[in-house]
Amino acid sequence: MRRPDHQTTTLTAEAVLAPYLREQAACFLRGLRLHREHSAPADAGTQSADEAARALRHAARRISGTLHTFRGALEPAWSDQLRAELAWLSGTLAREHAYATRLGRLLEALHQLSGASLPAARTPSGDGPDGSDKERAALGVGTARAGALLERRLTLARTRAHSAALQALGSSRFHAVADAVALLASEVPLSAAAAEPAASVLHAPAELAEQRMLDAVAALPPDEAVEPYNEAQDALWHQARLLLRLHRYAHEMLRGAPDPALAGPGHALDLHRDASEAAAAASAAARTPRIAPTTAYALGVLHADQRHEVEAARAVFRETWPYAAAVTAP
Amino acid sequence: MRRPDHQTTTLTAEAVLAPYLREQAACFLRGLRLHREHSAPADAGTQSADEAARALRHAARRISGTLHTFRGALEPAWSDQLRAELAWLSGTLAREHAYATRLGRLLEALHQLSGASLPAARTPSGDGPDGSDKERAALGVGTARAGALLERRLTLARTRAHSAALQALGSSRFHAVADAVALLASEVPLSAAAAEPAASVLHAPAELAEQRMLDAVAALPPDEAVEPYNEAQDALWHQARLLLRLHRYAHEMLRGAPDPALAGPGHALDLHRDASEAAAAASAAARTPRIAPTTAYALGVLHADQRHEVEAARAVFRETWPYAAAVTAP
Structure with a gap:
């Protein structure tokens, strides 16, 4: 946090932290209720079921992130415990969504591969290389089969993830999480420090979250020596993504809205x-x-296409990153 | 040609055209002599043999292009005949070079695929997706085999093209071409128009060559609706390349050097x-x-990688193209 916020300089940490956590807990419980209403097998994968699951994940990530960043203002054993359980829950719920997104993305890419036939734009002279029709035909046969294979694999994975999510939501472990979040919605378990001014209790952890994000971005491999198929570097970018998210939640809590420059x-x-x-x-x-x-x-x-999209996403990140010199420019 | 050239406004067409053709004919004959010296089987594919072949193709393209663009200033039947024979010869000579270039390009791309292992940059946390090592291994097995397959196919094609080129250079058809070029080196067969001023005889055909290039570039598909795997559009780009080359040779003849803006x-x-x-x-x-x-x-x-390079080359073309609005900007 670069500029101290007017509101947080005069309020206690509790007055900033507790309403945010209560609001997110209420969102979590609302998402849970909706999810139960739409979790009949006939509803699996419908928009309502998806939206309920998204609301649950959305709130769980924010609660978990807040417990992590502002641990000092909260009852530590309680928040560590809840954070671990929320991580388990978010992970379980996210998997089904991730498989669905992945399948959609891959089928869309395959569709572009096979659908891009432009016979009207054929050569006006005889100078082009022959074989482009054969190339297209070879791709056509393969894309249909590849699509069927991916659909089979990812639908199976998604169905398994859906069952696992339903099973998790019916478990006693989940009921304990839901109880803990219900407590959070009414009364946030705070530490003694939460009675002190927000500026002295919350700003330092928020700055640390920001600094960890900046460090992770500075540690990204420079753009100059880009090699294709650098899958080994992906983890550094995923790490930067997680830290950007933690910073975003801290910003959202202290300022009431996420930092627009990081969207x-x-x-x-x-x-x-x-x-x-x-x-x-x-x-x-x-x-x-x-x-x-x-x-x-x-x-x-x-x-190869998806790896090129990886590179394109890195380029967009570098272009939109608002802090100078944190990432080596291309 | 936008600005009239001082030199060509006062000279006859012959005084501009004949020295250029004589010089290119001399280059052709020099290349031929070098090629004969280095065409022993032991020399196949050596740098000297490659350079000789390159010099031959280089001169053949310029002579052929000049005969085409400035046909009106030359004896028409003679230049049509020589142009057809030079096209046959350039095509035959270019094939060997093209296969060698293609193999080099593909092996280099495969090398980047398999060589891009960065174990030192592994994830600092456990957050990355698993499977990147497996991906790399799957690619590794395949790239070695694909490299061997491509090497076999393209080396075979190259060897055949080499034999065909040697056979062509020993044929009576080729000796007739060499004789015609030898004539060109001493005495260029001109039409009556060649006695008139260069400005009135050569500028209009040169402008036509430029206009045909501009039209071909304007006819390129706009960048907005780029679809991947648009092989059907390649021919339009190849056509633009040929017309740019004809314009370049005309510019080179009239001004003594190619237009640097088109490099x-x-x-x-x-x-x-x-x-x-x-x-x-x-x-x-x-x-x-x-x-x-x-x-x-x-x-x-x-x-996929090579098709992405196709797209990248189109983007570079659009960025470096010096005429405004000829290609729709991205």
């Missing part, structure tokens, strides 16, 4: 994560035993 | 052609019967 970079890191995981899914599908070479070929094209 | 766009169109043909070669190799899925997968990655 672009944050979105780029989300796309980066999606493309990186889609590339890995294409690559994993290509390791299916006994697939046809045309299928493998299309999956190779898909893998 | 960037011309280079981009060369790269475009190379990447387009390399992508087609990867795709053609993937149609080899009974290849392993890992090989097909690597060829798919390679195909």
Whole structure:
């Protein structure tokens, strides 16, 4: 936090922290109620069920992030415990969504591959290389098969994740989490420090969250020596994404809204994560035993396309990153 | 040609055209002599043999382009005949070079694919997706096999093209071309119009060559609706490349040097052609019967990479193109 906030300089930490946590807890409980209403098998994957799950994940991430960043103002054992349980829950709920997103992304990319036929734009002279029709045909056969293979694999994974999420939501472990969040909605377990002014209790942890984000971004590999298929570097970018998110929640709590300058970079890191995981899914599908070479070929094209999207997302991140010199410019 | 050239306003067409053609004819004959000296089987593919072939192609293209653009100032039947024969010769000589370039380009791309391992940059936390090592391994197996397959196919094609070039250079058809070029080196067969001022005879055809280039560039598909794998559009770009080259030779003849503003766009169109043909070669190799899925997968990655290079070359062309509004900007 660069500028002290007027509101937080005069209020206690409790007066800033507790309403935010209560609001997020209320969102969590509302999402849970909606999710129960729409969790009949017939509703699986409907918009209402998806929205309920999204609201649950959204609130769980914010509660968890706040417990992490402002641990000093909260009852420590209680918040560590809840944070671990929320991480388990968010992870379980996020998986189903992630498989659905990944499948949609890959099928869309395959569709672009096979649908891009432009016979009207054929050569006006005879000077072009021959074989472009054959290329297209080879891709066409493979994309259909690759699409079917990915759909089979990711739908299966999604169905399993859906069952796991339903099972988790019916478990006694989950009921304990829901009880803890219900407590949070009425009475936030604070430490003694929460009675002190917000400026002295909350600003230092928020600045630390910001600094950790800046450090993670500074540690990203420079753009000069970009090599293709640098999957080993993805983890550093995923790490930067998580730290940007923690900073965003801290900012949101202290200022009432996320930092607009970080919307672009944050979105780029989300796309980066999606493309990186889609590339890995294409690559994993290509390791299916006994697939046809045309299928493998299309999956190779898909893998390369998604890796190019990874690079594109990194470029957008660099272009939109608002802090000078934190990332080496291209 | 936008500005009239001082020299060509006072000289006859012959005084501008004949020295240029004589010089190119001398280059052709020198290249031919060098090629004969280095065409022993032991020299095949050596730097000297390559340089001799390059000099031959270089001169043949310029003579052919000049005969085409300034046909009105030359004896028409003679120049049409020589132009057709030079096209045959350049085509035959270019094939060997093209296969060698394509193989080099594809092996280099495969090398980047398999060599990009960065274990030192591994994740500092456990947050990254697993599977990146498996992805790399799957690519590794396939890239080695794909490299071997491409090397086999393109070396075979190159060897055949080399034999065909040697056979062409020993043919009576070639001796007739060499005789015609030898004539050109001493006495250029001109039409009556060549006695008139250069400005009235040469400027209009040069402007036409420029206009045809501008029209071809204006006819390129706009950048807004870029679809991946638009192989059907490549021919329009190849056509623009040929017309840019004809304009360049006309400029070179009239002004003594090529237009420096077109060096960037011309280079981009060369790269475009190379990447387009390399992508087609990867795709053609993937149609080899009974290849392993890992090989097909690597060829798919390679195909996609080369198509991305096609797009990148188009972007560079658009950025470096010196005429406003001729190509829709991105």
